[in-house]
Amino acid sequence: MIAGGIIQQFLKYCQKNNIRFLLVVDAAYQELLQDSFPTETLLFYPRTQIKQASSFKKILLYFKCLLAIRRFNADIAFNIEEDSVSHRLTQLSAAKFKLGSNLARNKHGYDHVLDINYFNRDPAHKHRWYGFAEVFNKLGLQTLQPSYLRLTVQNISDPLLEKFSHLDVDLEAPLIAIHASAAKDYKKWPATNFAELIFLLNKQGYKTVLIGAGDADQQANKNILECIKDNYSNSNTDIDIDIECTDLCNQLSLFELASLLTQVKAMIGNDSGPFHLAAALGVKGCVIFGPTDVALWRPLSKDSIVLKSEQACAPECTKIGCIYNNRCLKSIKPWQVLEKLQNLL
DSSP states (O other), rough: OHHHHHHHHHHHHHHHHTTOOOOOEEEEGGGTTTSSSGGGEEEEEEEHHHHHSSSHHHHHHHHHHHHHHHHHHOOEOSSSSSSSHHHHHHHHHHSSSEEEEEETOOOOOOEEEOOOOSSSOOOOOSSHHHHHHHHHHHOOOOOOOOOOOOOOOOOOOOHHHHHHTTTTTTTTEEEEEEEOOSSGGGGGOOHHHHHHHHHHHHTOEEEEEEESSHHHHHHHHHHHHHHHHHHGGGOOSSOOOOOOOEEOOOSOOHHHHHHTTTTTTTTEEESSHHHHHHHHHHHHHHEEEEOOOHHHHSSOTTTEEEEEEOOOOTTTTTTTTTSSSHHHHHHHOHHHHHHHHHHOO
C-alpha cells in the first residue's frame, strides 16, 4: 500500500521511456490490482498456494513463477520489500544487473546495494514512504508527494452483495469496520478496550464488523466477542441494548475486504496493513498507536486520525521490552477513540 503509488508512477516513467516493466507481487493482490496496473505488467507469486501445497507441488509452483521471471529477461531486477521471498527471487531472476536496497539484509547475490537508511532519517522525511521513494529516485524517477497506491474498486457485484447478506452484513446500516489484531503484540490494543468501544458505538447507533485474516486475527476477534458476551450482554447490564457485531475474519478475500471498506462509515484499528488499505481507499478512520514510531508508519491519508497516548514510558523501554507493559498503548481509553471518531465524522 505504501510503495504502490510510487510503483504506479515508475510504470508511467518506464512507458514514457520505452522500458519494459514487470511487477512481481503476492497473488493475494491479484483481484485488487486488476484495474491499477496493465495485465501484462503483473506476475503473481502464489504464496498461499505454496504454503498449502504438498512438498512436490510447492517446488512446482515456485519454479513455475521463477521461470516466468527469468523468461522476462530483465536488464535490472530489484526488490523493495526485503523479505526472504523477494530477496531470493531477485537473486535467481537471471537479470543482468541485480540491485538491492538494504546493506544490512542484501549482502550477497547483488551487483550493487543501495545504502538506503529507512529508519534514521530527518524528521520531515522519516516516513517509510521516503525510503521507498529514494530507491526509485536512483532508478530515474523524480521525487513525488507521499501517497498510497491508487485503487479502483468498482460497484459491488450481485454475487458479492449476496455473500455479504449471507454473512449478515447490512450495507445500508451505519457500519464501522474494526481490525483488532496486528503483526506484533506491542501494537495490539486490549480486547477489553475494543469490546467497550463496540458497546459505545452500538449506543450511538453504529453496527460493527470485525475484519481480519489468519489465526492471530481470528483469536483477537474471538477474545473481543467473549468480552462482549461476558460484560455487555443484556443479562449482565441494565442497559437494554442488543450489541450488533459481526465477525468476518477469514471470510473475505483482499478484494472483497476492499469492497466492504468502501461501504463503511469509518475504520478503527491498530497500526496494521488493513488500516493502510482503508486509508488508501479514502475511508475515514482512527488508528491506535502504541510504542511504534508514528512518524515512520502513520497513515498517508488526511482522513485518518492517529491516537497515541502522551504518557511516556521509561527511557530504557523498547517495543519488545517495556517495564510498564506498553502503558502508552493500553492507557488509551475507548471513550477517547469514540470522541476522535465522532469529531472525524
